[in-house]
Amino acid sequence: MSNLKRFRALEERDINRETFVESWPEAGLMVADSPYDPHPSLRIENGRVVELDGRAEADFDTLDCYIARHGIDLLVAPEVMALDSLTIAHMLADINIPRAVLLRLAAGCTPAKLVDIMRHMNVLEMMNGLAKMRVRRIPANQAHVTNRRENPALLAADAAEAALRGFAELETTVGVARSAPFNALAILVGAQTGRGGVMTQCAVEESLGLRIAMKGLTTYAETLSVYGTEQAFVDGDDSPWSKAFLASAYASRGVKVRFTSGTGSEALMGSAEQRSMLYLEARCLCVTRGAGSQGVQNGSISCIALPESLPGGVRAVLAENLMASMLGLEVASGNDALASHSAIRKSAKLMLQFIPGTDFIFSGYSAVPRKDNMFGGGNFDADDLDDYAVLQRDMQIDGGTRSITEAEAEAIRRRGAQAIQAVYAELGFPDIGDHEVEAAVQAYSSDDMPTRDIVPDLVAADAFLAGDRSMVDVVAALARRGFTDVAEHLLTMGRQRIAGDYLQPAAIFGRDFVVQSAINQPNDYTGPGTGYRVEGARWHEISHIHQAKSPRDFIADRLGSPLESLAGYGNAKRGGSTEVVVAIGPAFGRIMTKTIGGLNHEEVLKAVLTGIAEEGLIGRIVRIWRSSDCAEIGHVGAKLSGSGVSIGIQSRGTSIIHRVDLARLNNLELFSQSPSMTLDTYRAMGRNAARYAAGKMTTPVPVTVDNWARLRLIVKTALLHRRESEEIRDLPPEALRFDWEPEV
Numbered sequence: 001m002s003n004l005k006r007f008r009a010l011e012e013r014d015i016n017r018e019t020f021v022e023s024w025p026e027a028g029l030m031v032a033d034s035p036y037d038p039h040p041s042l043r044i045e046n047g048r049v050v051e052l053d054g055r056a057e058a059d060f061d062t063l064d065c066y067i068a069r070h071g072i073d074l075l076v077a078p079e080v081m082a083l084d085s086l087t088i089a090h091m092l093a094d095i096n097i098p099r100a101v102l103l104r105l106a107a108g109c110t111p112a113k114l115v116d117i118m119r120h121m122n123v124l125e126m127m128n129g130l131a132k133m134r135v136r137r138i139p140a141n142q143a144h145v146t147n148r149r150e151n152p153a154l155l156a157a158d159a160a161e162a163a164l165r166g167f168a169e170l171e172t173t174v175g176v177a178r179s180a181p182f183n184a185l186a187i188l189v190g191a192q193t194g195r196g197g198v199m200t201q202c203a204v205e206e207s208l209g210l211r212i213a214m215k216g217l218t219t220y221a222e223t224l225s226v227y228g229t230e231q232a233f234v235d236g237d238d239s240p241w242s243k244a245f246l247a248s249a250y251a252s253r254g255v256k257v258r259f260t261s262g263t264g265s266e267a268l269m270g271s272a273e274q275r276s277m278l279y280l281e282a283r284c285l286c287v288t289r290g291a292g293s294q295g296v297q298n299g300s301i302s303c304i305a306l307p308e309s310l311p312g313g314v315r316a317v318l319a320e321n322l323m324a325s326m327l328g329l330e331v332a333s334g335n336d337a338l339a340s341h342s343a344i345r346k347s348a349k350l351m352l353q354f355i356p357g358t359d360f361i362f363s364g365y366s367a368v369p370r371k372d373n374m375f376g377g378g379n380f381d382a383d384d385l386d387d388y389a390v391l392q393r394d395m396q397i398d399g400g401t402r403s404i405t406e407a408e409a410e411a412i413r414r415r416g417a418q419a420i421q422a423v424y425a426e427l428g429f430p431d432i433g434d435h436e437v438e439a440a441v442q443a444y445s446s447d448d449m450p451t452r453d454i455v456p457d458l459v460a461a462d463a464f465l466a467g468d469r470s471m472v473d474v475v476a477a478l479a480r481r482g483f484t485d486v487a488e489h490l491l492t493m494g495r496q497r498i499a500g501d502y503l504q505p506a507a508i509f510g511r512d513f514v515v516q517s518a519i520n521q522p523n524d525y526t527g528p529g530t531g532y533r534v535e536g537a538r539w540h541e542i543s544h545i546h547q548a549k550s551p552r553d554f555i556a557d558r559l560g561s562p563l564e565s566l567a568g569y570g571n572a573k574r575g576g577s578t579e580v581v582v583a584i585g586p587a588f589g590r591i592m593t594k595t596i597g598g599l600n601h602e603e604v605l606k607a608v609l610t611g612i613a614e615e616g617l618i619g620r621i622v623r624i625w626r627s628s629d630c631a632e633i634g635h636v637g638a639k640l641s642g643s644g645v646s647i648g649i650q651s652r653g654t655s656i657i658h659r660v661d662l663a664r665l666n667n668l669e670l671f672s673q674s675p676s677m678t679l680d681t682y683r684a685m686g687r688n689a690a691r692y693a694a695g696k697m698t699t700p701v702p703v704t705v706d707n708w709a710r711l712r713l714i715v716k717t718a719l720l721h722r723r724e725s726e727e728i729r730d731l732p733p734e735a736l737r738f739d740w741e742p743e744v
Contacts, residue, residue, distance in 0.1 A: 014341040021309050028272020028280075031263065031307050031316035033119060036274035040113035042081045044074055053112040061230040063283050066240035067111065070290030076108030085113065089120035092129035092326075095527030099132050106326035107289075111282035114326070118278065118319040123352065126318050131356035133325035135295070136506035137521040137532045139357035141400025142169040142332060142364035145187050146374035150179045151449045152424065152457070153417040153432050153440035156190030160416025161409050162367035163194025165385065166402040168508040169220065171364050173203040173374050176454070180204045182429075182461045184217040185474065189423055189486065190416040196489035197509030199256065199502070203375070206246055213255045215464075216471025216494060219502075220256035222297045222332065222363070226287050227261070228280025231271035244291035251292075254497030256507060258295040258332060259288040263316050264303035277307055281320045289327045294505050296324050297363045299334020299353070302376060308339060308349075318352045325358075328518070330506035332363030338370075338377045346379055354391065354399055357532070359506045361399055369445045392542045398534045403545040413441045419483050426477035427469070430456040555719045558652075560593035563602050565739040572622040572733040576642040579618045580689045582608055583637025584736075586625050586727035588651045595653030596716060597675045599682075606740050607679040608647060611686020613742050617643070617693055619686065621738050624648075625731040628724040631665050634658035640733060643693035647685060652720040653677055657689050668692055669700050675713055676704040 002008045010016065023030040043051035049068035050057045060068065080088070088105060091097040106114070121129065143162040147154050159170055172187045174180050184202035191198040199219040202212055212218055224243050227233050233240070247257045261284035263277040272280065281298065288296050300307050300317050307313035321333045333353040340346040353361050365388070366378020373381065380388060389403040417440040421432040430453075439449050471494060478487035492513055496502060502509065507517035525531025534542060566589045575581070582605065589601045605621065612619040622640055624633045634648025634656040644660035645668075653674035656667050669688065671677060684701045691698040710717075 017341040019309050028267035030276050031310050031312050032276050032278040034276035037276050037279045038112050040116050053110050067286045071286035073107035080105045080108040085116040086120045088117045093125040114282045114323045115279050126322050127356045130322050132525050134523045135330050135518045136359050137523050140168040142360045143167040143367040144364045145170050146172050147372040147446040149446040152186040153436045155186035156416040156420035157413040157440040159187040159190025160194035160412045163191045163198045164412045169199045171201050178458045181465045184212050189420045192489035193416040193419050193486050197513045222258035224259045226259050226284045228283040229266050229271045229273050232266045232269050240287045259293045260297040262301040264306035278316045295330025297332040302337045304339045314349050330359045332360035333358040335362045339379045372445045389545050396534050405546045422481035423477045429460045554716045558594045563589040567737050568734045572735040579620050579642050580612050581637040581641035581646040582621045583624050583633045583648045585650045587724040592651040607682040608686040611683040612690045615690030617690040621736040623734040625729040630654045635664040645693040647689050651724045675709045676706050
């Protein structure tokens with residue numbers, strides 16, 4: 001343990017629960033610029049690649065072969081490989097160079113060339129590049145919807161809420177593989193209840209995932225993992241060719257396909273071949289492009305803690321996102337797995353994708369509590385939904401979600417749970433009771449759900465998968481049970497699979513089922529005033545979070561009828577030497593009747609006058625009409641006080657003890673922490689003012705400092721001060737009578 005107390009405090013911070021290591025290139029524990037990374041090179045003879053990044057064709061591994069044949073545009077390659085990498089980096093950061101120019105050049109880059117370009121760019125430049133190179137014009141977001149008990153009612157309710165919150169894709173997974181068909185069914189029904197057009201997937205073993213897709217229960221897949229070394233592919237029982245074949249199988253059934261890669265996976269599997277993580281990721285991306293995948297889920301994904309343990313890890317994640325977008329791939333940019341114990345660090349990492357925007361900023365955001373996230377815990381989860389909505393509002397950025405009210409959430413959760421209940425009942429699946437539906441509506445997590453016997457569910461799921469039933473039967477079941485809108489949404493999704501329009505890069509559905517993709521909505525950002533701007537209806541939606549109220553609502557409970565005990569009787573004159581003037585603001589006790597801390601003005605005056613009386617002096621109340629400033633109120637009061645001492649009190653409760661010989665902005669005591677003030681504070685203030693007036697030695701009144709008060713109450717402070725300022729009049733100070741009885 002450290003000797004210094006501040007260092008001991010630092011040791012307890014969340015950031016120091018993390019693991020940090022020095023780079024070790026021989027083990028692949030280096031995020032970029034490994035001394036073992038190859039230099040960019042490409043040699044073509046008779047239309048055939050005979051050298052790729054320093055390796056002759058005779059020495060090609062399977063990735064080299066695949067990239068050479070399918071991953072590089074050989075018509076562009078000679079041109080781009082002859083260009084200096086720094087020049088291309090400048091082009092990426094230059095808003096005057098259109099995206100299409102970079103897309104063409106990137107198609108001819110070898111993996112080492114892509115990495116060499118990134119070497120010249122800092123994080124700010126990469127973010128600028130990503131804003132330009134993002135495939136789809138409008139960013140979107142994906143959510144995880146899972147639960148540990150695999151309860152169908154809760155899955156459907158959570159999916160319905162996530163869809164209503166604006167997520168364009170929902171992803172589930174399983175604890176027990178046999179649950180996959182029914183988990184996929186639950187989030188499909190729930191999603192289409194919340195909003196038509198939300199695409200869904202179930203992350204399971206790939207052949208099972210394809211069977212579920214052929215049943216019509218999923219509309220996209222992103223579990224097709226690719227790796228940057230041959231051995232890692234072998235360990236995964238795959239090759240670039242098998243991945244390409246599987247992608248074709250999905251696409252032939254109208255299922256959108258994204259591959260998955262991520263910085264650090266090869267080092268984690270012990271197969272990094274001394275290469276840097278970023279170089280191996282560049283190889284993955286060239287394979288992904290060559291296989292014809294619509295996009296890639298990358299951003300280190302479940303390996304994120306490994307690159308983050310190394311210098312430059314978060315920069316490397318941004319670099320891999322940028323490289324993918326340069327290759328024209330839809331980017332689901334990670335931010336999904338737990339990345340840090342530190343809220344500061346995980347938020348900082350998010351900003352690299354949130355600010356420039358990616359096709360899917362999270363892949364995905366945990367729309368359920370972290371302990372229910374079967375993907376290993378979300379980096380942001382259901383507890384952070386309001387925070388995320390406010391971030392969008394703060395920066396006028398479209399992060400792909402919308403804020404909803406509690407009433408909206410309750411209604412859509414109930415309808416989602418009832419819809420899956422209806423499907424189960426109509427198709428003869430194990431009963432979902434009304435008590436389960438109601439529990440799902442109210443639940444925070446699966447801990448709040450009644451115990452459900454999973455065995456009958458598994459038996460029914462097996463039969464459904466093996467039988468002839470499909471999404472069409474689900475549509476009919478919903479229609480027969482009165483959920484015609486949900487049935488129509490499912491049927492429309494089925495029609496869209498036949499049309500195949502959402503097999504275009506970066507495709508999502510708007511609320512009207514119109515596809516938004518790189519084809520009909522390409523990113524057209526070329527600097528200020530161009531590209532997607534958050535405005536109009538979308539800005540109204542983002543800015544109107546459910547917590548936002550009318551400003552007047554914040555001060556309504558501080559307004560009231562004038563105090564009957566307080567009345568004016570003419571202009572105030574200078575008084576005698578045994579008095580302390582209590583000077584109040586123009587709205588005090590008239591328009592406003594409580595302090596910001598909720599104390600009644602009448603009780604405040606009683607407390608102050610009692611304190612003055614306890615020291616044997618008289619308190620005289622004067623209203624200052626010409627100012628709402630606390631220092632001015634107190635200063636004018638001091639001029640009227642026979643003793644030269646006054647107490648100035650604003651209507652919100654901020655107070656001052658002033659003396660006539662002091663400058664206006666100087667004082668004897670200032671009580672700026674009005675939310676923390678109690679009646680005892682005001683009474684002590686009265687005593688001290690009287691002691692100053694009597695010329696006695698005085699210890700200042702102890703003040704409670706609340707460092708969060710300004711953050712919490714500054715809006716209310718501004719509104720209360722504005723309301724008091726509205727009552728300013730060009731009138732002389734007014735003498736006031738106050739009917740009260742001193743405390744015995």
